[in-house]
């Protein structure tokens with residue numbers, strides 16, 4: 001079987017790439033190892049981020065669609081949409097740093113990702129994409145004229161010749177690794193993440209994203225709580241590793257940690273997990289006939305809207321390549337420019353995430369207490385939030401130096417530390 005473009009993986013990136021390529025007249029095959037690409041089987045918080053200029057785009061949910069203001073795509077979506085207007089970083093004893101817009105405009109909108117994926121799948125079918133659920137791409141080689149893929153489907157092996165290949169197989173980036181594309185790309189850590197969907201959790205507002213910092217909560221990393229998938233449901237995100245599996249941490253968090261009283265009467269409705277490799281981002285996502293997009297090329301994640309943008313741009317890039325243009329080079333420039341983890345200072349984000357275990361619970365209470373009551377700009381951005389938080393705390397530098405000289409010295413030394421140093 002021969003096609004213009006083969007796409008490996010039908011998450012938001014692959015589906016959007018297929019739609020974008022087929023819309024430009026390419027004979028497109030979309031290969032997805034799962035039988036139902038519209039069903040979520042791994043953890044995802046299912047939220048659209050409303051920050052302006054976030055990862056090269058601004059998205060809005062309007063007129064029954066996810067609308068991209070910068071990249072110019074539109075994905076039909078009619079379904080639940082919950083506006084989340086507050087984000088709280090909470091210290092061990094409960095001091096909260098609040099992020100919110102003055103007009104309480106949403107910071108994120110929680111949506112049903114399954115509906116979004118199903119809508120895209122149906123749009124691909126209408127656009128004439130050759131959709132192959134249950135097709136596992138086990139390898140691919142360059143042939144000089146394009147790529148030959150090895151595919152297993154329904155117990156049968158098949159070879160597919162494609163003039164171009166888009167790899168969109170998600171965060172663990174297996175296919176790119178098999179093709180040698182990740183050879184010089186260090187994997188920093190493997191995180192085990194489980195989202196628990198809970199009935200009966202007390203004291204959490206559905207319009208608020210909570211992150212709890214400190215050993216008192218008994219997590220390995222900060223603990224995130226936000227609205228679940230159903231009305232009245234709460235989701236608890238637990239990040240662990242092999243030595244500290246999420247299930248063990250979940251028991252400690254809900255039974256012994258500082259939040260335990262709020263989990264007294266919970267029932268676990270469901271859980272979704274994932275093992276996510278934190279690779280350094282792939283700065284050069286194109287090689288020969290192959291383009292790696294979405295989470296497969298990212299430092300952990302591009303978020304749903306970033307995946308859609310990658311797919312939209314990748315379909316266009318493949319069409320340009322096949323008519324003698326420089327689509328992959330253009331895509332690469334856009335990718336490097338748009339995603340913050342490709343910037344030179346992205347590792348400074350460690351200043352935010354390194355609150356745990358770098359600072360003791362007592363130090364966190366003191367630092368959060370300095371700016372409790374202030375409202376910081378409403379942003380989800382995980383690179384901007386720590387910068388804003390530290391910017392506000394360091395307005396009190398002289399006071400910290402006078403009251404807590406050892407803590408001041410620690411902050412000054414850690415401010416120069418990057419995530420790379422930590423790992």
Ligand SMILES: Cc1cc2nc3c(=O)[nH]c(=O)nc-3n(C[C@H](O)[C@H](O)[C@H](O)COP(=O)(O)OP(=O)(O)OC[C@H]3O[C@@H](n4cnc5c(N)ncnc54)[C@H](O)[C@@H]3O)c2cc1C
Nearest residue numbers: 009011012013033044045046137169170294295303304307
């Ligand atoms: C723990 C976690 C939480 C997240 N929370 C959010 C959030 O709240 N909001 C947000 O916007 N984003 C979130 N994201 C990120 C978001 O899920 C991703 O950015 C987005 O889904 C990435 O899309 P993708 O298409 O690149 O990869 P994926 O969605 O992972 O899709 C990859 C697809 O490839 C398929 N596949 C894999 N290997 C093969 C193979 N060999 N052959 C064929 N098919 C294959 C998989 O089955 C899958 O369908 C989260 C991600 C993780 C890991």
